[in-house]
Amino acid sequence: MTATRSRPAAPLPADVEPIAAEPPAERRDRTGPLSTLRGRATLAFTVVTLVLSAALAVAVWVAVSQYLLLQRERSTLIQTSNNAAQVQRALGTEGLTVPQLLAQLPRETGSISLYVDDGQWGTTSLLVGRDDIPTGLAETVVEGTPARQRIGVQGTTMMAVGIPLAGLDQAYFEVFPLDELDRTYRVLATVLTLAVVGMGPLSFTVGWWVTGPALRPLQRIATAAEAIAGGDLSARIDPRGDPSLVPIASSFNRTVTDLEARVRADARFAADVSHELRSPLTAMLGAVDLVEATADRLPPDGREGLALLRSEVHRFERLVADLLEISRADAGNADLVVEEIRLAALVEETLARRRLAGRPTARLEVRATAAEVVIHADKRRLERVLSNLMDNADKHGGGLTAVTVARGEDSACVLVDDDGPGIPPEERARIFDRFARGGGSIRTRTEGAGLGLALVARHVQAMGGTVTVGESPSGGARFVVELPLQALS
Amino acid sequence: MRVGRLSDVPRSVLIIEDDPRIRRILQMTLQREGLDAVEADSGETGLERLAERDFDVILLDLMLPGKDGFEVCREIRRTSNVPIIMVTARGDSxxxxxxxxxxxxxxxxxxxxxxxxxARIRALARRTRAPQPRVRIEVGDLEIAPQDGTVTRAGEPVNLTRTEFKLLCELATEPGRVLSREELLERVWGYDYFGDSRLVDVHVRRLRKKVEEDPGHPTVVTTVRGMGYRVPG
Incomplete structure (x- = not known):
C-alpha cells in the first residue's frame, strides 16, 4: 500500500503550508467597509451634516454673542444714565459727600462708579481710578457727549460708560466688568464646538442606520446577481415588502428567466444529443468487441485499423459519458444524494481503486485535524471529482505526486498535486471551462476531452464547495477542492 | 413460483430490447460466450417468451415502447425470481x-x-457460497437453508429473489459482523471495485420487506450507520 496516513502527532511536512493560509483567491475581500456604497453614502452624509452643523454653530455664535453684547451695552447704559441722573440730583442738595453719594448708588455687582469734577476724580474702588479711564473717553464725556469704551484693567476686560453731568467739567463714569460675559462666551463656544464634534459619530451612526434599509433593495439585487453568476439560475428577486423594487425586480427576473430558459435549452440539447448517441455507441462497442474476437484472422493492417477504431470508440464513449453527465448537472441538482462521508476514507478508497485498476497513485497525507472529518456530500459526485482530478494529473500534469486531506475553519479540503509545469495564473480561471485545455503548448499535445475539470467544477459547486488551482510545492499544479462541513440546505 | 435453474454457468439469457442493432449485437456477443440468447423486441414479447420457457438471466431495457421496463420487471417478479439485469441511461439515478x-x-x-x-450475467447466475453442506442458519424465527436456497419464517416459506437470498446468506453466515456495502457488492454482485452502493441499499430495503416483522424497525438485518449492515449475533 503506498497510501499512508500521517499519525495525529506527526509534525506537518515543512513543504506543505496549512490550508488556512491559502483561501481561494477570488473570495479574498480586499475592500474595507468605507469603499462600499453604504460606507460612501454614510461618509457623505456625515460630511454634509458636519459642514451644516459647523455653519449653524458659527451662525449661532455670531448671533448670540452679538445679542448678548448688545444687551449688556444697553443695560450698562441704562444703569449709568440712571445713576448719573441720581448723582446730578444729589449734587444739588447738601449733606452727602461725593464718595458717600457714589457708595449709595444702586449698581450691578462688580460695577465701579467714578465721578469727575473739574479734573478731580472720585471712585468707589481702589482697582479702578482715573488712570484707567482713557483720556480720549474722559475728554469726550467731559465735553458733553456720552460715550463708552472697552478698557483693560489689570488683565480683565471692562466696559467704561461715561455720562456728562450738568455742571461744567462734571461727568459720571461707571465701569462694568465684562468677565461674566466672557465666561458666557466661553461656555457657548465650548457647547457649540462639542455639539459639532459630537455630530460626527452621531451622524455617521444615523447615516449607517438609515442607509442600511435604504440600500437593502440594492443588496437583494446584488445577492441575486451573485447567485446567478455562481451558477444558480433559479435565483430571483422577491419584490414583496418593497414597492420601490418592483420595476427593477420584474425586469431583472424576466432577464434571468430568459437566460435560464436558454441555458436549460442548451443543456437539454447537449443531453439529448449525448442521449441519442448512447445506443449507436453501445452497438459500436459491441461490434468492436465482436470483431476483436476474430482479430487473429485479420491481416496486420486490418488489426491496426481495428485497434485504432477500438481506442477511438472508447474515447468517444468517455466523451459522451462526460457530456451526458455535465448536461445533466446543468439541468439541475435533482439527483443530488447528500450523505455523511468520511472524507479521508473516501480519498483513500479512490486511491485504492486506482491501484486496483493499475493506474498510478500517490502518497496520501491526512492532516491530524482532518482524519475524522465528516462532510455532507454526494458520494458519487465526490468520487467523480477526485478521480477526474487524479486523471487530470496523470494526463496533463506529468503524474500525480501527492493527495492531501486537510481541514479548514468550517470546511474540509482535498489537495491534489501534480508534477507538471503548473498552470500560469492567467489560465487558472479558464481551466475549468468546457473543452478548455490550457492554452500555450503545454496541454494541447495531450489527449483529453476537456470536460473532466468542467465536471469537477460543476459537481463541487453542486455540493456547495469551491475548486481552485494554485501551485504545488514542487512547482506543479495544485487543485484544491474545498467542501463545507455543514449540510447543504 | 418458478425459480431460475441454479447453475454456476448461466445457459440462457432473454434479451428484451427494442433497438434491433443493439439486440443483434448483444445476441451475437452472448452467443459467442456460449449462452443461449433469445431476443424479444418489446416487453410484451419478452413476457410471452418467459411464459414459454425458463431463462437463467433476463436482460431488460428500461426504455421500451408500450409496456415500459419497470412494468415488465414488476410483472416478471409476480411469477419468477429469475435474476434481472436492467439497462438504464447512464447516471440516471x-x-x-x-x-x-x-x-x-x-x-x-x-x-x-x-x-x-x-461479467454481470455470470456474477448473478453464480450459486451462493455455501461453506458446509446441509447447514441451516437460524436468525430469530427465520430458518435459512443455503444449499436448498430456501428461507422459512416460523415454518412458512419466504419468497426471496436469488440476489436477496445471497445477500441474506452473506450476512447470516457471519452473525454479529458488520459487512460494508463494498464487501457486500463484491460478495453478492461480484464487483471488484466501483460498485454502486445503491444496489446494496435498495436490496436490503427489499429484503427487509420480506423478512422483517416491522420493516420500519428491522431486527434481522440492521444498519450500522456509516459502516454497513449486519445480522445481529
Missing amino acids: HDVVAGLEAGADDYVSKPFVAKELS
Missing part, C-alpha cells in the same frame, strides 16, 4: 433506484461494454 425497487437485481448503463455485461 432516478431510473436506477426505480428499477431496483421494481425488482431488478443489477444494472448496466448505456453505453456499456459487452464484457462488462457478461
Whole structure:
C-alpha cells in the first residue's frame, strides 16, 4: 500500500503550508467597509451634516454673542444714565459727600462708579481710578457727549460708560466688568464646538442606520446577481415588502428567466444529443468487441485499423459519458444524494481503486485535524471529482505526486498535486471551462476531452464547495477542492 | 413460483430490447460466450417468451415502447425470481433506484461494454457460497437453508429473489459482523471495485420487506450507520 496516513502527532511536512493560509483567491475581500456604497453614502452624509452643523454653530455664535453684547451695552447704559441722573440730583442738595453719594448708588455687582469734577476724580474702588479711564473717553464725556469704551484693567476686560453731568467739567463714569460675559462666551463656544464634534459619530451612526434599509433593495439585487453568476439560475428577486423594487425586480427576473430558459435549452440539447448517441455507441462497442474476437484472422493492417477504431470508440464513449453527465448537472441538482462521508476514507478508497485498476497513485497525507472529518456530500459526485482530478494529473500534469486531506475553519479540503509545469495564473480561471485545455503548448499535445475539470467544477459547486488551482510545492499544479462541513440546505 | 435453474454457468439469457442493432449485437456477443440468447423486441414479447420457457438471466431495457421496463420487471417478479439485469441511461439515478425497487437485481448503463455485461450475467447466475453442506442458519424465527436456497419464517416459506437470498446468506453466515456495502457488492454482485452502493441499499430495503416483522424497525438485518449492515449475533 503506498497510501499512508500521517499519525495525529506527526509534525506537518515543512513543504506543505496549512490550508488556512491559502483561501481561494477570488473570495479574498480586499475592500474595507468605507469603499462600499453604504460606507460612501454614510461618509457623505456625515460630511454634509458636519459642514451644516459647523455653519449653524458659527451662525449661532455670531448671533448670540452679538445679542448678548448688545444687551449688556444697553443695560450698562441704562444703569449709568440712571445713576448719573441720581448723582446730578444729589449734587444739588447738601449733606452727602461725593464718595458717600457714589457708595449709595444702586449698581450691578462688580460695577465701579467714578465721578469727575473739574479734573478731580472720585471712585468707589481702589482697582479702578482715573488712570484707567482713557483720556480720549474722559475728554469726550467731559465735553458733553456720552460715550463708552472697552478698557483693560489689570488683565480683565471692562466696559467704561461715561455720562456728562450738568455742571461744567462734571461727568459720571461707571465701569462694568465684562468677565461674566466672557465666561458666557466661553461656555457657548465650548457647547457649540462639542455639539459639532459630537455630530460626527452621531451622524455617521444615523447615516449607517438609515442607509442600511435604504440600500437593502440594492443588496437583494446584488445577492441575486451573485447567485446567478455562481451558477444558480433559479435565483430571483422577491419584490414583496418593497414597492420601490418592483420595476427593477420584474425586469431583472424576466432577464434571468430568459437566460435560464436558454441555458436549460442548451443543456437539454447537449443531453439529448449525448442521449441519442448512447445506443449507436453501445452497438459500436459491441461490434468492436465482436470483431476483436476474430482479430487473429485479420491481416496486420486490418488489426491496426481495428485497434485504432477500438481506442477511438472508447474515447468517444468517455466523451459522451462526460457530456451526458455535465448536461445533466446543468439541468439541475435533482439527483443530488447528500450523505455523511468520511472524507479521508473516501480519498483513500479512490486511491485504492486506482491501484486496483493499475493506474498510478500517490502518497496520501491526512492532516491530524482532518482524519475524522465528516462532510455532507454526494458520494458519487465526490468520487467523480477526485478521480477526474487524479486523471487530470496523470494526463496533463506529468503524474500525480501527492493527495492531501486537510481541514479548514468550517470546511474540509482535498489537495491534489501534480508534477507538471503548473498552470500560469492567467489560465487558472479558464481551466475549468468546457473543452478548455490550457492554452500555450503545454496541454494541447495531450489527449483529453476537456470536460473532466468542467465536471469537477460543476459537481463541487453542486455540493456547495469551491475548486481552485494554485501551485504545488514542487512547482506543479495544485487543485484544491474545498467542501463545507455543514449540510447543504 | 418458478425459480431460475441454479447453475454456476448461466445457459440462457432473454434479451428484451427494442433497438434491433443493439439486440443483434448483444445476441451475437452472448452467443459467442456460449449462452443461449433469445431476443424479444418489446416487453410484451419478452413476457410471452418467459411464459414459454425458463431463462437463467433476463436482460431488460428500461426504455421500451408500450409496456415500459419497470412494468415488465414488476410483472416478471409476480411469477419468477429469475435474476434481472436492467439497462438504464447512464447516471440516471432516478431510473436506477426505480428499477431496483421494481425488482431488478443489477444494472448496466448505456453505453456499456459487452464484457462488462457478461461479467454481470455470470456474477448473478453464480450459486451462493455455501461453506458446509446441509447447514441451516437460524436468525430469530427465520430458518435459512443455503444449499436448498430456501428461507422459512416460523415454518412458512419466504419468497426471496436469488440476489436477496445471497445477500441474506452473506450476512447470516457471519452473525454479529458488520459487512460494508463494498464487501457486500463484491460478495453478492461480484464487483471488484466501483460498485454502486445503491444496489446494496435498495436490496436490503427489499429484503427487509420480506423478512422483517416491522420493516420500519428491522431486527434481522440492521444498519450500522456509516459502516454497513449486519445480522445481529
